[in-house]
Amino acid sequence: MSEKDFESLEKILETYVPEAERREVRRVLFGKELKKLDLPQSAIDAAVEQDFDLKGYVFESSPEQLRLPRTVRVGLIQNKIVLPTDAPVLEQIIALHKRVGEMVEVAAMCGVNIVCFQEAWTMPFAFCTREREPWTEFAESAEDGLTTRFCIQLAKKYNMVVVSPILERDEIHGGTLWNTAVVVSNNGNVLGKSRKNHIPRVGDFNESTYYMEGNTGHPVFQTHVNGAEIIFNPSATVGLLSEPMWPIEARNAAIANHCFTCAINRVGTEYFKNEFTSGDGKKAHNDFGHFYGSSYVAAPDGSRSPGLSRTRDGLLVAEMDLNLNRQVADKWNFKMTGRYEMYAEELKKAVQHDFKPNIVKE
Amino acid sequence: MSEKDFESLEKILETYVPEAERREVRRVLFGKELKKLDLPQSAIDAAVEQDFDLKGYVFESSPEQLRLPRTVRVGLIQNKIVLPTDAPVLEQIIALHKRVGEMVEVAAMCGVNIVCFQEAWTMPFAFCTREREPWTEFAESAEDGLTTRFCIQLAKKYNMVVVSPILERDEIHGGTLWNTAVVVSNNGNVLGKSRKNHIPRVGDFNESTYYMEGNTGHPVFQTHVNGAEIIFNPSATVGLLSEPMWPIEARNAAIANHCFTCAINRVGTEYFKNEFTSGDGKKAHNDFGHFYGSSYVAAPDGSRSPGLSRTRDGLLVAEMDLNLNRQVADKWNFKMTGRYEMYAEELKKAVQHDFKPNIVKE
Numbered sequence: 001m002s003e004k005d006f007e008s009l010e011k012i013l014e015t016y017v018p019e020a021e022r023r024e025v026r027r028v029l030f031g032k033e034l035k036k037l038d039l040p041q042s043a044i045d046a047a048v049e050q051d052f053d054l055k056g057y058v059f060e061s062s063p064e065q066l067r068l069p070r071t072v073r074v075g076l077i078q079n080k081i082v083l084p085t086d087a088p089v090l091e092q093i094i095a096l097h098k099r100v101g102e103m104v105e106v107a108a109m110c111g112v113n114i115v116c117f118q119e120a121w122t123m124p125f126a127f128c129t130r131e132r133e134p135w136t137e138f139a140e141s142a143e144d145g146l147t148t149r150f151c152i153q154l155a156k157k158y159n160m161v162v163v164s165p166i167l168e169r170d171e172i173h174g175g176t177l178w179n180t181a182v183v184v185s186n187n188g189n190v191l192g193k194s195r196k197n198h199i200p201r202v203g204d205f206n207e208s209t210y211y212m213e214g215n216t217g218h219p220v221f222q223t224h225v226n227g228a229e230i231i232f233n234p235s236a237t238v239g240l241l242s243e244p245m246w247p248i249e250a251r252n253a254a255i256a257n258h259c260f261t262c263a264i265n266r267v268g269t270e271y272f273k274n275e276f277t278s279g280d281g282k283k284a285h286n287d288f289g290h291f292y293g294s295s296y297v298a299a300p301d302g303s304r305s306p307g308l309s310r311t312r313d314g315l316l317v318a319e320m321d322l323n324l325n326r327q328v329a330d331k332w333n334f335k336m337t338g339r340y341e342m343y344a345e346e347l348k349k350a351v352q353h354d355f356k357p358n359i360v361k362e
Numbered sequence: 363m364s365e366k367d368f369e370s371l372e373k374i375l376e377t378y379v380p381e382a383e384r385r386e387v388r389r390v391l392f393g394k395e396l397k398k399l400d401l402p403q404s405a406i407d408a409a410v411e412q413d414f415d416l417k418g419y420v421f422e423s424s425p426e427q428l429r430l431p432r433t434v435r436v437g438l439i440q441n442k443i444v445l446p447t448d449a450p451v452l453e454q455i456i457a458l459h460k461r462v463g464e465m466v467e468v469a470a471m472c473g474v475n476i477v478c479f480q481e482a483w484t485m486p487f488a489f490c491t492r493e494r495e496p497w498t499e500f501a502e503s504a505e506d507g508l509t510t511r512f513c514i515q516l517a518k519k520y521n522m523v524v525v526s527p528i529l530e531r532d533e534i535h536g537g538t539l540w541n542t543a544v545v546v547s548n549n550g551n552v553l554g555k556s557r558k559n560h561i562p563r564v565g566d567f568n569e570s571t572y573y574m575e576g577n578t579g580h581p582v583f584q585t586h587v588n589g590a591e592i593i594f595n596p597s598a599t600v601g602l603l604s605e606p607m608w609p610i611e612a613r614n615a616a617i618a619n620h621c622f623t624c625a626i627n628r629v630g631t632e633y634f635k636n637e638f639t640s641g642d643g644k645k646a647h648n649d650f651g652h653f654y655g656s657s658y659v660a661a662p663d664g665s666r667s668p669g670l671s672r673t674r675d676g677l678l679v680a681e682m683d684l685n686l687n688r689q690v691a692d693k694w695n696f697k698m699t700g701r702y703e704m705y706a707e708e709l710k711k712a713v714q715h716d717f718k719p720n721i722v723k724e
Contacts, residue, residue: 006386013387016379024368025375029391031606185724192722197704201695213701218708222723244393245617245664252614255607302607333563339575342559344709346580351702360554361584362547 010306031303043109053314057305061324070322075112076295079313080268085124089137108158110317116163118266119234128204128288139169142182142193156188161223165234177211183221229322230260238289254298258329267293300328366652372668393665405471415676419667423686432684437474438657441675442630447486451499470520472679478525480628481596490566490650501531504544504555518550523585527596539573545583591684592622600651616660620691629655662690
């Protein structure tokens, strides 16, 4: 069993651990048991036909007297690249539009209200190569590039909010590049964009070679279905670097902030024509490692959905009642009891260049 | 299989999942495989004799040219209360001193340099009762109370730093109460104390009925073995409330801050003579639920030790080379790449009563 082979943690548990024990394992690992979402047969058939993993779960909440349930269905799409990385740029983009467009159609069959794609979804995650050409040619205008126009069509056709993370070319500022999630409303308007703030400088990612730290702050997009209650985290990360961190970080954010988080990772291994080194003393090679998919949704109550496949394209549909956010907030009260004023004050001091830490010595 | 019965996630995986698959499951759940620590036979025998779970692991790092390894062994102790909760206060305290003192002796056999006990370790976690008497009688001076004097003896005898989380009685400020971790150096000096900052107001904890938010900030205690590289989190939390969050939160903190975290939870079910209600519409009862132990150590590279037992007293010995902290920091660079100035600025704005959030609408 190699890192690239195994389908998912969930599958291994299901195969080997007896039901009574598995129930306890699932409770500890995933939180409260989620109801499976009843997906239409047409969607199930389409997923088999088109060879992708399709899963659906429901995050329920308690009935309230003064508010109706505020039910939202989100769709998380993870996918391999379609063409080899040395195919012509436009063909690669069109092929990804086609593949993901078909998966969005299945999401529509499943009643999805908001769909989010993986980070830099229109291209291979080529930053490992440190080459400029042809990768910067994948960059597009967030407002009216080819991909945004494609997403506007999808949004209108399916009455669906689309979160589309692309490599952005910012012509207004001298053609600079950003790692940007474009938010298209269900009416097909570009609602705005959020540029990645914290650019990792780790391993073969080399993202900071291509684009800078985002300057859009932390905007909240209020669509027809939600306020600031769902955080989408489109990602691209590989097994040997980060897999044990994957189940931790997005889920911690959901718990700490009383909200839903959707973590989406690309899937598959991407080969590049020119070999590159990794600054680790090892030989040059042609791939970045295995993107392990495993996209999932985490809820404010500490529960989470099982992950999508580690090896296959997938669509995860999660129905959630956003009322759960306030219900959990009213239970745990982090927003009231957390020492945010103290944290703000201490963090403000700590970022000063002449900060003196509070160290107690004997 | 009930919530109180099952011994641990690790045990279930070991029992049912074949080795090849288990290796992958462990990698995803726990990160890189840890070497087992070679513990002396006398310690292993003592743990069997005294009926507690004893585990030992090593977090290794790479050799460096200019620094020697900075190897530290920490000990995490989780334990049930010893006497019934209606035994005389002093007898309960003395019985806990005896039990934990014996476990510290085993920690000493294992070469532990820093030991940390569970939250409010000298008493039952009685705050669920909302009664004052006799529970406030368990409060002691952090500087020279019975328990601190006991810890000073242990520290000197075993040349060990002792982190002793107690209910503190602060006579200087009118006898107020705090939830306080007292740090005793290996020379037996009270190095200082850290009062719990964020007091949960959730479920049956009712902690805020007894003590206030801490006013000691976030001091760092530089002992003979470390600077600010290990965070101890002595806790007391029950299964149905928080168990799925337990593997997430401390581990996320280790990853996000490039340091080691030690999460310690008490174990067992504590019965109180007077029944109490839980504000959940259910009938009055005499226990708070099952404290699920499962104490563990998390490392900055995303790895973690297996947990101690969910049902038995336990000592977890972890040997760690603190050089790993800077090695991981140099790999991920969060302290440089994180947008801390932006976060400080935004958090400062966000805590204002008249804060206007940045919401984008159609």
